[in-house]
Amino acid sequence: MRSDTILSAEISMPLINRLAVVGVGLIGGSFARALREAGAVAEIVGIDRDRENLDRARELGIIDRGCVDPAEGVRGADFVFVAVPVCAIAAVVALIAPHLAPGAVVTDGGSVKEGVVAECEALLPPAVSFIGGHPIAGTEHSGAAASFAALYRGKRCIVTPTPRSDRAALAKVVAAWEAAGAVVVTMDVAKHDRVVAAISHLPHMVAYALVNAVEGYRHGGEGLLRYSAGGFRDFTRIASSDPIMWRDIALMNKGAVLEMMDHFAGYFGTLRKLVAAGDGPGLERFFRESKESRDAIL
Ligand SMILES: NC(=O)c1ccc[n+]([C@@H]2O[C@H](COP(=O)([O-])OP(=O)(O)OC[C@H]3O[C@@H](n4cnc5c(N)ncnc54)[C@H](O)[C@@H]3O)[C@@H](O)[C@H]2O)c1
Numbered sequence: 001m002r003s004d005t006i007l008s009a010e011i012s013m014p015l016i017n018r019l020a021v022v023g024v025g026l027i028g029g030s031f032a033r034a035l036r037e038a039g040a041v042a043e044i045v046g047i048d049r050d051r052e053n054l055d056r057a058r059e060l061g062i063i064d065r066g067c068v069d070p071a072e073g074v075r076g077a078d079f080v081f082v083a084v085p086v087c088a089i090a091a092v093v094a095l096i097a098p099h100l101a102p103g104a105v106v107t108d109g110g111s112v113k114e115g116v117v118a119e120c121e122a123l124l125p126p127a128v129s130f131i132g133g134h135p136i137a138g139t140e141h142s143g144a145a146a147s148f149a150a151l152y153r154g155k156r157c158i159v160t161p162t163p164r165s166d167r168a169a170l171a172k173v174v175a176a177w178e179a180a181g182a183v184v185v186t187m188d189v190a191k192h193d194r195v196v197a198a199i200s201h202l203p204h205m206v207a208y209a210l211v212n213a214v215e216g217y218r219h220g221g222e223g224l225l226r227y228s229a230g231g232f233r234d235f236t237r238i239a240s241s242d243p244i245m246w247r248d249i250a251l252m253n254k255g256a257v258l259e260m261m262d263h264f265a266g267y268f269g270t271l272r273k274l275v276a277a278g279d280g281p282g283l284e285r286f287f288r289e290s291k292e293s294r295d296a297i298l
């Protein structure tokens with residue numbers, strides 16, 4: 001989205017006086033680093049249930065101070081970024097809701113939006129706004145030490161306003177992501193969940209299943225994975241991602257993920273038939289179509 005029109009009149013610098021980041025991992029830590037680097041924030045408080053991770057975030061200068069208690073950590077914050085696994089987001093928002101300053105803006109970085117946004121909007125008092133967000137950027141690594149300021153640079157961030165969204169809060173969230181270097185697009189929550197089921201959740205399901213399938217295959221002898229080279233490693237990098245994060249995504253986006261898995265199974269079935277039939281022209285057509293589509297996104 002070109003958000004200049006929303007932003008021009010309403011945003012002054014620093015954009016955020018006190019940023020509270022709940023979950024100072026890859027996504028929360030990178031957001032904090034990027035905003036600090038952009039000069040868009042005066043003070044950053046990190047909140048995380050993992051004390052060692054908080055200490056590391058402090059040592060690395062990602063946060064100014066750390067706190068394990070979310071209620072205490074968000075006091076006085078004008079902007080709260082919740083970056084915990086998706087099934088934990090609403091529980092965090094419920095905990096912090098009574099302690100937020102009037103006018104505070106709460107947003108998240110979760111990979112699923114429809115359920116999260118509906119729950120969080122309902123939990124907050126009228127003087128506090130929730131705006132859902134999701135940066136389409138990441139790595140297979142977790143924790144504060146894995147975060148880096150450039151993670152969002154030039155990457156899309158999907159922001160999902162609803163009819164209940166406050167215009168000024170939306171503008172502030174858009175401005176924060178732009179300060180972090182992201183290209184913001186807005187999308188309806190349900191569309192978001194279907195889009196990411198296709199371009200992110202399905203590939204992770206396939207990668208996790210592929211690694212287990214090859215590891216569990218016994219006809220070529222045990223430990224086949226040690227022979228893997230570029231193809232297998234490139235394809236399955238994302239199967240090294242955090243199991244808790246992906247458990248939660250599969251649970252929260254069940255409908256769209258199942259739809260995509262079934263859709264994929266249809267294509268895999270077609271390919272299987274072509275292999276079984278020894279259909280050379282059919283196989284070539286199948287691979288050519290795929291190569292053309294893949295080449296076009298490079
Ligand atoms: N990793 C990615 O590539 C990626 C990309 C985009 C969005 N996301 C989303 O961002 C969110 C965070 O993912 P991440 O990769 O930064 O994970 P992460 O594991 O690197 O960081 C999450 C942090 O949250 C803390 N935490 C977990 N539950 C908590 C709770 N209830 N209260 C307080 N702290 C808690 C953990 O200790 C951890 O430090 C998830 O919702 C994920 O779906 C991840």
Ligand SMILES: O=C(O)C(=O)C[C@]1(C(=O)O)C=C[C@@H](O)C=C1
Pocket residue numbers: 110111135136137138139140199200201238241
């Ligand atoms: O590059 C990676 O490691 C990622 O998996 C990042 C990735 C994805 O592209 O699927 C993973 C989950 C997100 O919600 C957004 C981005």
